[in-house]
Amino acid sequence: MEWEIVIGLEVHVQLSTQSKLFSGASTRFGAAPNTQACAIDLAMPGTLPVPNEEAFRYAVMFGLAMNAEIGKRSVFERKNYFYPDLPKGYQTTQLAEPIVGAGEIEIHLEDGSSKSVRLHHAHLEEDAGKSLHDAVFSEGHGMSGIDLNRAGTPLIEIVSEPDMRSAAEAVAYLRKIHSIVTYLGISDGDMSQGSMRCDANVSVRLKGEEKLGTRTELKNINSFRFVERAIKVEAQRQIDLIEDGGRVVQETRLYDADKNETRSMRSKEVANDYRYFPCPDLLPVELTDEYVDTIRQQLPELPDAKSTRFASEYGLSAYDADQLTQERAVAEFFEAATQHCGQPKLVANWMMGELAALLNREEIAIAQSPISAEQLAGLIERIVDNTISSKIAKQVFEAMANGEGDADAVIEKRGLKQVSDTGAIEKMVDDVIANSAAQVENYRSADEAKRPKMMGYFVGQIMKASKGQANPQVINKILKEKLDALL
Numbered sequence: 001m002e003w004e005i006v007i008g009l010e011v012h013v014q015l016s017t018q019s020k021l022f023s024g025a026s027t028r029f030g031a032a033p034n035t036q037a038c039a040i041d042l043a044m045p046g047t048l049p050v051p052n053e054e055a056f057r058y059a060v061m062f063g064l065a066m067n068a069e070i071g072k073r074s075v076f077e078r079k080n081y082f083y084p085d086l087p088k089g090y091q092t093t094q095l096a097e098p099i100v101g102a103g104e105i106e107i108h109l110e111d112g113s114s115k116s117v118r119l120h121h122a123h124l125e126e127d128a129g130k131s132l133h134d135a136v137f138s139e140g141h142g143m144s145g146i147d148l149n150r151a152g153t154p155l156i157e158i159v160s161e162p163d164m165r166s167a168a169e170a171v172a173y174l175r176k177i178h179s180i181v182t183y184l185g186i187s188d189g190d191m192s193q194g195s196m197r198c199d200a201n202v203s204v205r206l207k208g209e210e211k212l213g214t215r216t217e218l219k220n221i222n223s224f225r226f227v228e229r230a231i232k233v234e235a236q237r238q239i240d241l242i243e244d245g246g247r248v249v250q251e252t253r254l255y256d257a258d259k260n261e262t263r264s265m266r267s268k269e270v271a272n273d274y275r276y277f278p279c280p281d282l283l284p285v286e287l288t289d290e291y292v293d294t295i296r297q298q299l300p301e302l303p304d305a306k307s308t309r310f311a312s313e314y315g316l317s318a319y320d321a322d323q324l325t326q327e328r329a330v331a332e333f334f335e336a337a338t339q340h341c342g343q344p345k346l347v348a349n350w351m352m353g354e355l356a357a358l359l360n361r362e363e364i365a366i367a368q369s370p371i372s373a374e375q376l377a378g379l380i381e382r383i384v385d386n387t388i389s390s391k392i393a394k395q396v397f398e399a400m401a402n403g404e405g406d407a408d409a410v411i412e413k414r415g416l417k418q419v420s421d422t423g424a425i426e427k428m429v430d431d432v433i434a435n436s437a438a439q440v441e442n443y444r445s446a447d448e449a450k451r452p453k454m455m456g457y458f459v460g461q462i463m464k465a466s467k468g469q470a471n472p473q474v475i476n477k478i479l480k481e482k483l484d485a486l487l
Contacts, residue, residue, distance in 0.1 A: 001243070002207040005235045006215075007170045008162035010199040011177050012155050013187045014127065015058045020152035021126045022049030022092065022282075027153050029193055037129070037148035043088040048281055051076075055154040056285065058186035059099045059124050060295050062156060065180050065302055066119055068103025072287050074124070076279040085129035085146050093125035093157075095276050097284070100156070105180075106304065107172040108322055117173050118161040127153040130194075150194070162201065162212065167231040171224050174198060175326065179303045183328045191222045198222075200231055203248070204238045213238070214248040218255050218262060230255035234262045306331055314344035323352060329366050333373045340377035343384060350376060354397050370401050379407040392416050392468055416469065422478065425462070425470050429478050432461045433486075443483055455479060 020027055023040035040047045063070050075097040078090040100122035108114050129148040158177060164170045178196060181187040189196045198221045203213035218234055221227045234255075238248050253262040301309070303325050310321035310331075325331045330351070337347045355376065359366060379396060382388050388396060388411060399410040411417055433440060436458065443454050455476070462475050 003204050003235075003239050004207045004209070005165055005167075005231070006162045006203045006205060006212055007164040007167075007231060008201040008215075009158075009160045009164070009170060009173060010201070011158040011160075011174065012127075012197045012199075013062075013158065013177070013181050013189070014195045015055050015154040015156065016185070016187050017052055017054045017058070017154055019052060021052050021055055021124070021154035023152055025152065029195075031149055033132070033145070033147035033149060035149065037087070037151050041087070041148065041152035049092065049279075051282065051285060052154060055124060056099065056287070057295060058154075058184070059122065059156050060287070060292060061184050061186055061299060062122060062158075062181065063100035063103065064292075064296050064299060065184060066100070066103035066105055066122075068119055068122070069101030070287065070292050071097055071099045071101055072289075072292075073097055073284055074099040074287075075284045076124075076282045077276045078279050079125075079274045079276055081274055083128070084144075085131050085148070085151070087129065087148055087151055091125060091128065092279055092282070094123035098123035099285075105173065105176055107169065107176050109168060109172055112319065115163075115169065117163045117169075120159045120161050122156050122158040125155050125157055127151065127155050162203075162215075167228040167235075170200065170231055171228045174224060174227055176303070179326050179328075183300060183302055185300070191224075194222065196222075198227055200227060200234075202231055202234045202238070204235055204242070214250050216248065216250065216262075217252045219252050219265065221255055226255060226257050229257070229260060230262065233260055237262060310334075314338065314348075316344065316348055320348045320352065324348060327366070333366050333369075336373035337377040337380070340374055341380045341384070343377075343380050346380045346383070347376065350380065350397075354394065358397075358401055370403065371397070375400055375406050382407050382411065386471055386473075387411065388416055389468070389472060422474060425466075425474050426478050428462050428465050428470065429458075429475070429482055432458055432465065433482060436461065440483070440486060444487055451483075455483070458483070 014027075017027060019025060020041060023038050025038040025041055026036045028036065040049055060070055074094055076092050077095045079093050079095070080090045082089055098121045100119075102121065103119035105117050105119060106114055107117055127150050129146055129151040132145045132147055160173065164173060178189045181196070182189045187195055191197070200218040200221060201215045202218060203215040205211065205213040216234060216238070218230050221230050234253065241248060249267070251267050252265045254265050255262050307318075307321045307325040310316050310325060311318055314321075316324070324334045334344075334347055334351060337351075338344045341347065355366075355369065355371065358371075359369060379393060379400065382396075383390055383393050388407075395414075396407050396410045396416060399414065400407065404410050404413065439454070439457050443451055446454055458479055459472070459475055462470055462479070463472075
């Protein structure tokens with residue numbers, strides 16, 4: 001039997017407003033527990049919520065970036081459920097009339113193919129608090145606690161249609177959402193801090209079947225890697241269950257990254273279980289065409305448009321342009337470096353090669369890179385003007401990463417300047433030829449087509465003699481002239 005995986009994602013993105021969705025309390029991350037939850041966030045008697053206009057503006061920006069319908073009239077409702085980190089006993093959210101309607105997003109896969117994923121809608125809602133398990137309090141005992149700082153922080157929940165068919169597609173979709181919200185500046189998208197979280201709805205069906213299988217919801221996954229792993233393991237669990245004669249139950253499941261397995265949390269609720277009803281404390285919010293058009297005119301250049309521009313303006317391949325524009329900070333680093341050295345293709349190669357390897361090794365973002373865009377450009381300038389070879393440049397790069405200064409300082413300190421003096425190189429060539437009688441004879445007797453490859457031995461010996469500092473172009477020119485003179 002051949003199975004097909006069907007995936008829909010619900011992505012929760014915390015909006016980077018200074019205050020909460022319905023109160024003036026701060027949204028600053030990292031404050032001491034329960035120091036940023038005011039009476040309105042806790043729905044204390046006598047308090048009334050006041051909508052945060054900035055949250056609406058951010059939601060509209062996202063909708064426009066997704067080519068989605070904008071809900072000119074949106075209504076807040078109460079979603080009723082009881083959980084320790086939900087102080088009100090309900091969540092203020094949107095259901096029937098969300099701020100963002102249907103839209104579409106194009107994702108790019110590693111094999112070079114593209115796919116459109118439909119957006120069902122995106123709605124505004126307030127976040128809940130956070131449960132802290134096994135926290136150690138003053139008594140010294142491990143207990144569970146509740147931090148309500150996050151309660152009331154504005155979110156947009158982005159709900160896709162079940163259009164994805166693999167874990168790779170789901171990760172590509174999630175990365176594209178991350179790219180868009182960070183380009184717009186409406187969220188920092190930091191999954192480690194909970195600024196972006198994902199619920200994955202996963203089901204399986206036989207290939208060619210049109211009816212959807214019973215889905216499970218994987219709750220609150222907070223990294224791209226875990227999303228991919230969770231979907232794969234849950235899909236395989238469902239396939240194994242069905243093939244063994246069992247049936248999938250609609251439920252909410254938790255992904256355990258340590259054990260790489262999913263575990264049942266609770267049966268999956270449906271809308272009726274939450275007893276939605278319009279919030280009596282909040283009037284419907286109506287947006288004018290003028291308001292939406294003003295926001296549209298203020299949108300920044302988005303990833304797809306920037307990728308197209310990078311390909312045409314800088315002569316990059318479609319793949320390179322796409323890779324360099326997925327993150328706004330990476331795209332800005334590329335343009336800053338290119339502006340300094342005027343070598344876009346070399347900048348792209350070094351960023352996607354040595355710099356990417358460095359950042360991965362250190363597990364840091366490009367904003368924390370020990371080598372700035374200007375410093376990378378300076379290194380590339382020294383390659384272009386033949387001060388150093390590409391091979392020596394890698395040594396210089398590592399030294400720069402270790403804090404030894406910019407390229408010029410490292411080259412000077414370590415004496416790495418490339419030898420281009422024809423007299424010095426000619427002497428080295430003569431010495432190597434004189435000490436390589438057998439290789440010279442082989443070169444003389446070889447077919448003309450084989451000789452260029454055979455020169456590699458001589459070049460290697462000369463580079464060794466020069467400690468890698470001789471200019472390869474000068475070596476090749478002088479070496480060929482002298483070897484051909486012996487024919």
